[in-house]
Amino acid sequence: MTPFVRIQNIGEFIEQEVTIKGWLYNKRSSGKLRFLLVRDGSATIQCIVSKNDIPAEVFENCDLLTQESSIEVTGRVSRDERSPLGYEIQVSNLSIVQIAEEYPISKKEHGVDFLMDNRHLWLRSSQQHAILRIRHEVIRAAREFFDQRDFILVDSPIFTPNAAEGTSTLFETDYFDGKAYLTQSGQLYGEAAAMAFGRIYCFGPTFRAEKSKTRRHLTEFWMIEPEVAYFNLQDDMQLAEEFVAHLVQSVLKNRLPELKVLERDISKLENIKAPFPKIHYREAVAMIKKENPAFIDGDDFGAPDETIISEKFDRPVIVHHYPAAVKAFYMKRDPQEPEYALAMDMLAPEGYGEIIGGSQREDDYELLIGRIRDHGLPVENFQWYLDLRRYGSVPHAGFGLGIERTVTWICGIKHLREAIPFPRLMQRIYP
RNA sequence: UCCGGCGUAGCUCAAUGGCAGAGCGGGUGGCUGUUAACCACUAGGUUGUAGGUUCGAGUCCUUCCGCCGGAGCCA
Structure with a gap:
């Protein structure tokens, strides 16, 4: 079992395998890479999924994920200059807790009334x-x-x-x-x-x-x-x-x-x-x-x-x-x-x-x-x-x-x- | 309660009184370092409600409803 870590404490686990439990904040992709932005309430971290490094099933699951889907991610913590947090996770495993329905709040702007309804x-x-x-x-x-x-x-x-x-x-x-x-x-x-x-x-x-x-x-x-x-x-x-x-x-x-x-x-x-x-x-x-x-x-x-x-x-x-x-x-x-x-x-x-x-x-x-x-x-x-x-x-x-x-x-x-x-x-x- | 502004796709908005549109989100496909990623294709509409003017209304007029801001009052 890898340790269950809050993202805000992730800096204590460099080059170690950890599990984080949270929600998918945003997702980007590039060919055989998937970038998952995961938040757990304490902070947000980018998790990188490389197709060649993990079982095919895990990679395919990434494409099922919708915004705010709940997930548990296991992977190795590394420092990265490009990250606003300073750290990233190279994913070795990912399990889906729930696939979220279409999330009403998108990445673009919203009006106050809509946001207050939500x-x-x-x-x-x-x-x-x-x-x-x-x-x-x-x-x-x-x-x-x-x-x-x-x-x-x-x-x-x-x-x-x-x-x-x-x-x-x-x-x-x-x-x-x-x-x-x-x-x-x-x-x-x-x-x-x-x-x-x-x-x-x-x-x-x-x-x-x-x-x-x-x-x-x-x-x-x-x-x-x-x-x-x-x-x-x-x-x-x-x-x-x-x-x-x-x-x-x-x-x-x-x-x-x-x-x-x-x-x-x-x-x-x-x-x-x-x-x-x-x-x-x-x-x-x-x-x-x-x-x-x-x-x-x-x-x-x-x-x-x-x-x-x-x-x-x-x-x-x-x-x-x-x-x-x-x-x-x-x-x-x-x-x-x-x-x-x-x-x-x-x-x-x-x-x-x-x-x-x-x-x-x-x-x-x-x-x-x-x-x-x-x-x-x-x-x-x-x-x-x-x-x-x-x-x-x-x-x-x-x-x-x-x-x-x-x-x-x-x-x-x-x-x-x-x-x-x-x-x-x-x-x-x-x- | 009073004054002003706004109601168009799931969301944010455009459309001189003359074919209802874009971006995001959704779907499909592509890309090995993306940063609100990007590219291509695609589905999606009782234009808040009721009436009126007009050959023709999202657009002009009236009613009502909803929301936003301000005044008064206060933290």
Whole structure:
């Protein structure tokens, strides 16, 4: 028996006979030679079948193979300068696991809708493979970052009895004799957990029923949300910039080949080191007004406004002190200038827009209950949340980072639907 | 919800109001170093739907459906 080897480790087996198990990615031929490009999920390698070196039956089997047929290939590993991987396999035997039917995804270009209909197969292509490996690295590095800082993972529920910030954007679902809603943020539960553990994060899917049809929106996306007791806005911004820098540097360190597959401009990522520029809302408005005179001071930024700000910097920029009127009820106001909230957003460069939203939370019971009423929210649903301000309330802050937006930016791809294995969009719930 | 764009072969696209076409993929054959290999031959069509204008509609007009992008909202 020859050893069963993953292609990514093939360099350890030079001039040895090995078996690889995978799928036929592509096939070329020249007379009495067959070139089989075989992928196994770890990498792709070219296998050469020479008619004169092997039994006739094995050679004939090569011509039966269709794209994505599953095969086991045995042969001798050699170095080869012509190979992108650096290695080839001279085939001595080949067994067919299954002959694939005509594969819908060809080597030429396809449209987005067709590829999304075939998302379950599209995942096999090299670009999608690279993106999802980078997604894996972003998530791994995110957990590593918080784990190293003694944060405890405390996940929040998916079913919730009420809205965090309003009811218009929630998915409603039957819950026995009543209604439940799919969560749009784990934050309120994160605050409860922070009062229990000091520093926590939650990581899970969140849901927005907004009818958004843009390249920046999904109806189901993943968010990682740290929450820290005794943190103020400054602490929160510092945590956020160190966090994002860690994510980018981890991808550069561990997924450089994948970035190259995506033809990402690496120099744009190498800049991403803390500290990041931080500007007050008022400064941001001044910058926007130079290019968009129609912008009204006091409004939230639109996507074009975010781009105006972010293109001024070579790394993510944090905008803080947004007008309280455009922000959520739970955000604390600045005692010095109460019209502004102790809120911050982080905007990714190159026009990728908001990847983080965070704030210091209102910790005063009376002020918080007033905000809940001002926003027309049912106070009775927030009794447990208000309890956090009755039993040892402390200053605290946190933020949420959108995984898909972050992956989209790091990968330098156009649309975040490719940054999640099976995207859920307003117009798509299949496959 | 609003604004804009697009629906032609399995896929990506072409076709001035006048014979429905190419590349890829499929099939057959050829080639001993191919790199989205190449060469030859071949099969493949209710032009999204319903109506209208016209001697004649893939093309012009209207309806509906689907998709894409953007706005709003947000991660």
